[in-house]
Amino acid sequence: MTARRTALYDAHAALEARFTEFGGWDMPVRYGSIIEEHHAVRKTAGLFDLSHMGELRVSGPGAAAGLARALVNEPGRLTVGRAGYSLLCTRDGGVIDDLITYRLEDDVFLVVPNASNRESVASELRERLAGYEVALEDETLATSLVAIQGPAAAGILAPLTELGVAGMRNYAAAQTTVAAVPALVARTGYTGEDGFELFVPWDQGPAIWTTLLEAGAGLGLRPCGLGARDTLRLEAGMPLYGNELDRGTSPFEAGLGWAVKLDHDCVGQAALEARSATPGKQLVGLVLQGRGIARHGYDVTRPGEAEPIGTVTSGSQSPTLGRPIAMAYVPPADAAPGTMLKVVIRGSAVPAEVVPLPFYRRPGP
Amino acid sequence: MDLPETLRYSKDHEWLRTEHGEAVVGITAWAADELGDVVFVELPEIGRKLGQDETFGVIESVKTASDLFAPVAGEVIAVNDALGGDPEMVNSEPYEGGWMVRLRLDDAAAADELLDVAAYRELIGG
Numbered sequence: 001m002t003a004r005r006t007a008l009y010d011a012h013a014a015l016e017a018r019f020t021e022f023g024g025w026d027m028p029v030r031y032g033s034i035i036e037e038h039h040a041v042r043k044t045a046g047l048f049d050l051s052h053m054g055e056l057r058v059s060g061p062g063a064a065a066g067l068a069r070a071l072v073n074e075p076g077r078l079t080v081g082r083a084g085y086s087l088l089c090t091r092d093g094g095v096i097d098d099l100i101t102y103r104l105e106d107d108v109f110l111v112v113p114n115a116s117n118r119e120s121v122a123s124e125l126r127e128r129l130a131g132y133e134v135a136l137e138d139e140t141l142a143t144s145l146v147a148i149q150g151p152a153a154a155g156i157l158a159p160l161t162e163l164g165v166a167g168m169r170n171y172a173a174a175q176t177t178v179a180a181v182p183a184l185v186a187r188t189g190y191t192g193e194d195g196f197e198l199f200v201p202w203d204q205g206p207a208i209w210t211t212l213l214e215a216g217a218g219l220g221l222r223p224c225g226l227g228a229r230d231t232l233r234l235e236a237g238m239p240l241y242g243n244e245l246d247r248g249t250s251p252f253e254a255g256l257g258w259a260v261k262l263d264h265d266c267v268g269q270a271a272l273e274a275r276s277a278t279p280g281k282q283l284v285g286l287v288l289q290g291r292g293i294a295r296h297g298y299d300v301t302r303p304g305e306a307e308p309i310g311t312v313t314s315g316s317q318s319p320t321l322g323r324p325i326a327m328a329y330v331p332p333a334d335a336a337p338g339t340m341l342k343v344v345i346r347g348s349a350v351p352a353e354v355v356p357l358p359f360y361r362r363p364g365p
Numbered sequence: 366m367d368l369p370e371t372l373r374y375s376k377d378h379e380w381l382r383t384e385h386g387e388a389v390v391g392i393t394a395w396a397a398d399e400l401g402d403v404v405f406v407e408l409p410e411i412g413r414k415l416g417q418d419e420t421f422g423v424i425e426s427v428k429t430a431s432d433l434f435a436p437v438a439g440e441v442i443a444v445n446d447a448l449g450g451d452p453e454m455v456n457s458e459p460y461e462g463g464w465m466v467r468l469r470l471d472d473a474a475a476a477d478e479l480l481d482v483a484a485y486r487e488l489i490g491g
């Protein structure tokens with residue numbers, strides 16, 4: 001299957017982006033240095049094309065009740081104009097995908113799944129919503145999604161819209177126009193920084209991208225690819241589907257138990273309740289004390305033992321900390337911060353300390 | 366693309382600077398650019414004897430890890446310890462501060478078999 005291109009493909013190519021296939025899409029992985037793009041988001045601002053993400057619109061009188069049945073929490077508890085983190089789980093309590101749900105109107109929700117899971121989430125939701133008076137439309141190919149992230153993001157965006165973006169709460173969302181382009185603006189992101197995500201009509205993607213790049217040019221805004229998005233979310237301790245999350249993993253193992261409301265009736269409820277009490281593994285942060293980078297799939301061992309007890313899910317050099325960091329699944333007994341473990345890198349066991357997640361928390365306001 | 370005329374090049378994107386039966390080895394600007402930000406370089410012990418095309422180390426960028434191959438046979442007589450603290454020199458000055466190992470060549474003429482700059486330029490597509 002040929003990878004899809006976003007409406008911004010030509011804009012990325014003009015910026016000499018390097019592309020990579022991700023979730024069925026041909027996406028920019030970096031424009032220049034991933035580390036410089038990463039620092040731009042931490043210190044000033046970065047602009048991301050996230051048009052590969054899915055947009056599923058769920059609307060109708062049964063939307064709130066249907067989504068409550070389908071998901072591990074109740075998007076109907078959100079007030080209009082607010083967003084929340086949620087999960088779609090199997091009957092066994094494994095993760096099909098993690099999602100952001102936006103309540104746009106009383107009976108209208110926008111559900112944003114990962115690119116690679118869009119079709120399986122859409123078909124699973126359709127099945128679970130079948131008994132409810134609700135319509136599900138996949139608007140992914142009609143929507144461009146651009147994120148502006150970093151401490152300078154609000155200042156760059158504010159002059160382009162009548163929406164008072166500086167006063168928006170985290171996880172708030174509102175329909176407005178940005179530089180005359182109709183946009184759903186949400187104060188959400190996946191970088192550990194303040195920032196906004198702008199959902200616009202597909203063919204308006206290039207206009208909003210160019211407008212934002214020009215508006216931020218003197219304020220340190222730079223285009224950022226999926227490479228920086230990955231190191232940013234890793235430092236922020238945010239799970240990525242396919243790395244930390246899959247159908248064999250429960251939300252509780254992934255540290256996402258806070259998102260699961262066991263007191264409501266939903267698909268997988270019984271399994272989730274059982275798995276909340278007996279997680280088989282636990283996601284931890286590791287800071288390597290030796291040399292080398294821990295990568296996805298590498299074994300984790302106890303000091304002095306050869307038998308693997310766990311697996312690295314994501315790892316990189318942390319641009320902010322200047323040290324190699326990783327997330328890994330280990331037995332709950334080995335998950336306490338301060339525990340010394342080893343990561344096997346090309347046959348050598350490199351010492352690594354269990355640390356609390358996230359690795360990085362943005363300075364408070 | 367910065368490709369010094371005086372160097373020899375391998376198909377694995379390493380460069381060689383030979384002098385007095387020894388050779389300094391690093392990776393080309395093209396390879397460094399393909400890898401992106403280099404964050405770690407694992408180098409061999411001094412004294413190790415390497416056959417041609419033998420793996421002598423690993424270079425890691427933010428996104429990937431790649432093996433380093435000896436373009437010619439020889440004994441490792443020096444390694445660039447400065448890369449431990451400043452691996453990004455592989456990106457910023459691949460032919461100077463970014464060098465990796467110095468070899469004593471088994472065959473001083475072996476480097477002549479490698480690519481010259483024109484052939485390497487052709488390999489990377491211009």
